Amino acid sequence: RRARGDEQLNYVGFSYGTHLGQVYAEKFPGRIRTMVLDAVVDPALGFEEMLIEQAVAFDEAFERSAGACTRAGRDECAVDDLGPAYDEVMEIVEESPLPTSTGGRAGPSELATAAILTSYTQDGWQALGPALADALEGDGTYLLELANAYWDFDGYSAYIAVVCIDTPPPRGVEAYRAFADRAEEAAPRFGAAVANELVPCAT
Numbered sequence: 750r751r752a753r754g755d756e757q758l759n760y761v762g763f764s765y766g767t768h769l770g771q772v773y774a775e776k777f778p779g780r781i782r783t784m785v786l787d788a789v790v791d792p793a794l795g796f797e798e799m800l801i802e803q804a805v806a807f808d809e810a811f812e813r814s815a816g817a818c819t820r821a822g823r824d825e826c827a828v829d830d831l832g833p834a835y836d837e838v839m840e841i842v843e844e845s846p847l848p849t850s851t852g853g854r855a856g857p858s859e860l861a862t863a864a865i866l867t868s869y870t871q872d873g874w875q876a877l878g879p880a881l882a883d884a885l886e887g888d889g890t891y892l893l894e895l896a897n898a899y900w901d902f903d904g905y906s907a908y909i910a911v912v913c914i915d916t917p918p919p920r921g922v923e924a925y926r927a928f929a930d931r932a933e934e935a936a937p938r939f940g941a942a943v944a945n946e947l948v949p950c951a952t
Contacts, residue, residue: 750780757782764788765908768915788869796916796950797928804936804943810868811835811938818874826878834881835864835938838892847889855889855896861942863895909949918950925951 750758759782762770767786774781790799811831818826828834838860841847846856863880867873880891919928925948932940 755782756780758784760784762786765790765912768792769911794916796912796918797931799916800943800947801932801935801940804932804940807865807868807939807943808936811864813871814868814874814877817871818878821874826874827882828878828885831874831878831881834878834885835860838881838884841884842889847884847887847892849888849890849893851890851893853889853893855884855892858942858945859889859892859896860884861939862899862946863892865939865942866895866899909947912947913950918947920951922951 758773758777758780760770760773762768762785764787767788768790770784770786771789771792774784791802794802815831818828818831823829839857842856842860846854846859849855864877867877876891876895880895883889883891919925925944929941929944929948932944934940936943
């Protein structure tokens with residue numbers, strides 16, 4: 750705020766950005782002009798609890814998307830059911846990443862990230878369904894595009910730099926692996942992906 754020369758702050762924060770906004774509001778309440786916080790993170794949660802809660806929420810959002818896809822039908826969603834389609838693509842990419850038209854590859858991380866991105870909106874199934882349909886035909890291009898869109902808007906480097914030091918993460922490879930296993934148990938589809946997105950925090 751000072752660097753911009755503003756008397757008061759205008760701030761929009763979503764996901765972990767809501768935590769930053771809450772801290773700023775507590776410390777400098779008189780310096781806020783407007784603040785919008787969307788998808789609020791509970792600041793009382795520690796590293797592990799926050800990520801497990803997030804992963805569970807992504808699993809629940811995926812189930813809502815699957816229901817919307819089923820109601821819309823294959824003509825609109827491109828697959829009959831997001832759940833089985835996602836699980837089938839996961840089996841495929843666990844064996845070998847899918848090729849893309851750009852020369853990249855779409856593996857398990859790209860698949861999970863694409864699904865996570867589309868969970869941020871109520872109509873995300875309209876993008877995920879066709880991406881899964883393409884993947885079932887052997888083309889990972891759309892999955893990779895969705896994953897890249899998430900990584901582009903997420904500001905990953907800044908995000909990880911902040912999250913790794915805000916609350917203590919599990920330290921060391923074995924402790925982090927055990928945490929990722931707990932996350933996967935709590936959220937079977939996205940727990941491991943959400944945990945392992947921040948695996949650099951372990952070291």
